[in-house]
Amino acid sequence: MQFIFRSTFFKVLTLFSVLVIIFTLNFSAIGQNPASSGLRKIVIDPGHGGSDPGTVGSHTREKDITLSISLKVGTLIKNNFSDVDLIYTRKDDRFVPLDERTRIANAEKADLFISIHCNANTSKSPYGAETYVLGLHRSEDNLDVAMRENAVIAYEEDYSSKYEGYDPKSTESFIIFNLMQNAYLDQSLKLANNVQTEIKAQARRYDRGVKQAGFLVLWKTSMPSILIEVGFLSNVREEAFLMSNEGQEQIASAIFKAFSEYKKLIDNHTSFTSIVKSEAVKEDSIKPDEEKTVVENKPDIVFKIQVKSSKKRIPITPKNFKNYKGVDEIKVDGTYKYMIGSKKSYSEIIELCKQLKKSFPGAFVVALKGDTIIPIDTALKELSL
Ligand SMILES: [Zn+2]
Known part of the structure; x- marks a missing residue:
């Protein structure tokens, strides 16, 4: 009984979270649409x-490095773009809860949210920069980074009710994130790719790539949002670089x-913007003509749901696939994979x-380019170009 109660409770909780997210995203897609008026507020x-x-290196603390780099980024933006309003979630050494950071961005109806962090590892060897967009964890490593950054809410009182039951130490809590969607994924991925390219070219840091994970601070932002891990304070050489004024x-x-x-890109209303806008409209109502526009602009990639796989061929009959129609069979390395849907x-x-x-x-979701299964990350990256 105890188990059944918990299971049902968790489902209700999860459903509630999803409804909140969908409401937040749809509301913003209708009422705000950052892409329509250009990028004016960050x-x-x-x-x-x-x-x-935050994470503590041998000689420095994450909170000091992130503040210093953030202020430098802000100064550059302020000096070069008079049409951009700049808002910081903090400008000095103070504690700001994660949900307050998100609240500020949503209340200001910002067009973009950039969170700056430093990485750490139990091993001293990893180094390099990586940029995250909100999404599903693709690997244990991504999950570790997200859980470390999310653990900050333990400093906040009453975090359990504020974050709808999220427990920073529980992997199970991440089930909530597995059901979420992000209306601004394409734009976030585009910016994340830009950041990685420039960090490699300008700052000559090792490019660890664009990744997806469930960060609480990005969770409810109603705008494109990224989280940059600029480097590892657990690596002695990288810590020295990040501490130096020149490195920052x-x-x-x-x-x-x-x-x-x-x-x-956003200001010029290029084809990228129109694709993103069509996608945003599709969140609310699917119109066939708009769907066509999107299809023509994107590479030949579709998403499907893999429902079964087997070394032995499974006859495609209604009984074997619970009366679902349109089941596709693909053979990969001697295994038959069965898929439903195509989006x-x-x-x-x-x-x-x-x-x-x-x-x-x-x-689970798979991405196909032609007849070949490709990683979801790769598919999303290609679709965002
Ligand atoms: Zn951090």
Whole structure:
């Protein structure tokens, strides 16, 4: 009984969270649409602060590095773009709860949210920069980074009710994130790719790539948002670089360059913007003619749901696939994989996956380019170009 109660409770909790997210995103897609008027307002979020030092290196603390780099990025933006309003979640060494950072960005109706952090590892060897967009964790490493950054809420009183039951130490809490969608994923991915390119080119840091994970600080932002881990304080050489004024200026200048490129794209209403706008409209109502526009602009990538796989061929009969029609069979390395559905939009396939999980609990999303299965990250990156 105890188990059944908990399970039902968790489902209700999860459903509630999802409804909140969908409401927040849809509301913003209708009422705000940052892409329509160009990029005019940015929130810069220096990670940690006050009683929360973040990760601690041999000689420095994350909260000091993130503040210093954030202020440098802000100064560059202020000096070069008179049409951009700049808002910081903190400008000095103070504690700001994660939900307050998000609240500031949403209340200001910002067009962009950039959170700046430093990485750490139990091993001293990892180094380099990586940029995250909100999404599903693709690996244990991504999950570790997200859980470390999210753990800050333990400094806040009553975090359990504020974050709808989220427990920073529980992997189970991340189930909530597995059901979420992000209306601004395409734009966030574009900026994240710019940041990684420039950090490699300008600051000559090792490029660890664009990644997805469930960060609480990005969770409810109603705008494109990224979280940059500028480098590892657990690596002695990288810590020295990040502590130096020159190192911080190089990182800040790389982020500024990435921002400038992204702003140009949004302001010029290029095809990228129109694709993103069509996608945003599709969140509310699917219109066939708009769908066609999107399809023509994007590479030949579709998302499907894998519902079964087997070394032995499974006859495609209604009985074997719970009366679902349109089952595709693909043979990969001697294994037969069975898929249902075909969507160009990642958020739509996530919705379909939720429904299919009721009949096929192990169902998951796959991306196909032609007949080949490709990593979801790669598909999303290609679709965002
Ligand atoms: Zn951090």
